[in-house]
Amino acid sequence: MTARPGVGIVSDVVLQRHRLQAATGKFGLEVCFSGDPSRLMAYPEFPEAALWLVTLEDEADHLALFDHLLENTEAPVLFGLDQAPKPGSTDYFRWERRLLDKLEQQLGQLEELDNANDLEQLIEVVSQSHSAPELSHWITPAAPESLAEDVWILGASLGGPAAVKTFLDHLPPGLPVGFVYAQHIDGNFTEVLTRVLGRHAHYQLKQAEEGYRVRNGDVVLMPVEREWSIDSRGQLTEQNRPWPGPYGPSIDQVLLNVADYYGKRCHAILFSGMGNDGAIAAPLLKAYGSRVWVQEHRSCGNSSMPDSVAATGCTSFTGTPEELAKELIKTIENNCLLKSRQKRNSA
Structure with missing residues (x-):
């Protein structure tokens, strides 16, 4: 099996971080960072991710985060992701499909069989x-x-x-x-x-x-x-x-x-x-x-x-x-x- 790309997750809502981490793991991706904006900005060595997922309650509260990401990575950054619904519901599975579509637009087909x-x-x-x-x-x-x-x-x-x-x-x-x-x-x-x-x-x-x-x-x-x-x-x-x-x-x-x-x-x-x-x-x-x-x-x-x-x-x-x-x-x-x-x- 080929190595899966690494993904970084940034959210100021703990529940959203957990749901994004669970979803990306389901698609076979490695999570190389998961935390809130302040933790990423205080990180001693910027994580190497192939893609960053960012979902915030109010983006205006974290303007410094965007500059920090742009200065430290050339990987794509996806902002403004939909909030993940409750797992197990039809809405949740549809949200996962939309997330998968966005991931594959950036990383290519993830479920390609070996x-x-x-x-x-x-x-x-x-x-x-x-x-x-x-x-x-x-x-x-x-x-x-x-x-x-x-x-x-x-x-x-x-x-x-x-x-x-x-x-x-x-x-x-x-x-x-x-x-x-x-x-x-x-x-x-x-x-x-x-x-x-x-x-x-x-x-x-x-x-x-x-x-x-x-x-x-x-x-x-x-x-x-x-x-x-x-x-x-x-x-x-x-x-x-x-x-x-x-x-x-x-x-x-x-x-x-x-x-x-x-x-x-x-x-x-x-x-x-x-x-x-x-x-x-x-x-x-x-x-x-x-x-x-x-x-x-x-x-x-x-x-x-x-x-x-x-x-x-x-x-x-x-x-x-x-x-x-x-x-x-x-x-x-x-x-x-x-x-x-x-x-x-x-x-």
Whole structure:
């Protein structure tokens, strides 16, 4: 992984400093200074930062600060940042997105994946010997090529490919479920990801195709360049526009587009990743009656994304990739038992 740029934070409000520090850390940036104007001006050696973030209650009270910054650094200085709202709210996540946009205008794309590192982790997972569990006798195996009634969205970013591979490897073949996989990734890495992640697996990645309907056993990979949705007939369709937001595919938009057709039969698992993609749409899925799960932070390469979703209060299960797979099997088993009981009662 390449070294992340250093950021200096100056604010006369302690709470704002803490929230800016938490947000910049979520985007993988190092904070080389965080303090009020008087502390910076008394600092014995001026900190070396690639960017300065300054938010003050009244800029007129700190005119000397501006001269001090201009005299001591050639790095960009962003003044007049919006006050950070309460964390966990939709307003807060939108504020984080606006901050990310400003940071990337100055520093370049922050969530650019280290493709070689992710590939190395993937190959390590593939090389580990593991036998998938057998399908429970309580679960009726899905017929080949049958359309999926229930779809789970797998959302991931940095550290995600290895976690998703581990999750899929711990599922038995024949589960009556389809997956849609939204992975922040360099488009040039897509072919390698598809080949390596699908190796020795019961669940094979496939590229999204115009008019295709998600089938049981599918793991449909959302393309990076343009937005895709599902039409009224349940068919995948490409939109003539890029994904909204800074990264493709937008996990928030994938959640909304898939849930628009499947409703409460659309569920989501958010794996390792940087930033907060998914945190705005996940509560809307919960309102549909869908399940929203996240990878627990200790098993993540970067836990910012699942932690952000968990902070909304909409998640009902947290676990390692292996535990998430076990919970999915148990959930499908319980649904099959419930359907069987309902059939007997109606007979």
